[in-house]
Amino acid sequence: MVRDTFVGSDGICDVLDPIQEQKATGLFQAQTHLYGQMFNYLNSMSLMCAAQLGIPDIIHNHGRPVTLPELVSALHIPPNKTSCMYRLMRMLVHSGFFATTEAVTGGGGGGGGGGEAYVLTPPSQLLVKDNTNCLSPFLSLINPAFVTPWHSLGDWFRGSEPTAFQQAYGMAFWDYNTQNPELNSLFNAAMACDSQMMNFVIKDSKPIFEGLDSIVDVGGGTGSLARIISETFPHMNCTVLEIPQVVSSLEGTENLKYVGGDMFQHIPSADAVILKLIFHGWSDEDCVKILKKCKEAISSKGKGGKVIIVDVVINEKKDEHELTETKLLFDMLMMVVAAGKERSVEEWERLFLEAGFSHYKITSLFGLRSLIEVYP
Ligand SMILES: C[S@@+](CC[C@H](N)C(=O)[O-])C[C@H]1O[C@@H](n2cnc3c(N)ncnc32)[C@H](O)[C@@H]1O
Structure with a gap:
């Protein structure tokens, strides 16, 4: 030629x-x-598809790397979609959710895969249902209810609604969530699995809870975090304060109880209050109101009481690119859904001072979130 x-x-x-x-x-x-x-959103959609089909569980339960024909057979999908499955897996291998290795037996890769077979990577291990720290319920945060408002973000900037979510649905996220029990339970399950990851942190953070006999988890969802604390510190009385609908059917234990209420009105008194992923969902003005209620709640312990916050601290100079990117994605999510925001150290400090606290200490313990202790 x-x-x-x-x-x-x-x-x-x-x-x-x-x-x-x-x-x-x-x-x-x-x-x-x-x-x-x-087309970055297609990464999210491909990931959600793999989770919906249960591919991480299939690979996990297989006991050895899974070839494409084995995967197709386990999924019971028609043979004419084998090459499409190959393409989905190729995408997810490229984005780091799965990896390939040599097939252990002569299963053959098919669809262009040769003798390769799929294995899990650390992120997809977090989607395996057997895993105590399974995060697959968190994927419900990319369901259509959360994605729809993004289509009119530009219009929202020109309009007067507090959030794009409110513009799309005519009501604030928490009201919509309360009126849609199915979404509410998906959301609560998402939060519960996220909080379950705290089991790695609480047991290694005993000094933070030293000297405390009681604690209230404000907006504590279905009690994942409070349960970890109550089991780690059996002498401590733990209370979950939540919207009544979230906790009305939940049963406590000897040192864990659920209280329905509104954190803007009253927080039960305790030696400490803990708030995980609460402040990032509210405006500065609302955060100051919640912080003042927290201060009242811990007042009986005098200077010994404290507010413990588990939330994001933006630190673009110090954090690696991927960490900052994920924090910024959460920041955008908070802006669109809840009129909240992720905050820098300086922004956190302004809130604490305005609510009348005197000092605070930030510990970057794990991935996305930091632990902030705030003192009266
Ligand atoms: C982002 S979730 C965090 C849940 C939990 N702290 C966690 O990290 O798993 C926010 C929680 O605040 C609760 N919440 C919202 N408004 C509240 C209010 N006014 N009083 C008490 N809880 C509220 C919601 O029901 C929800 O469970």
């Missing part, structure tokens, strides 16, 4: 002069970046 053009190692025809070539390279890189960002 005779070729009449020559392609350089960078993939650009050598017929271009160097200046034109540089310009074209830059333009095509920009196009790749643009399209990649545009």
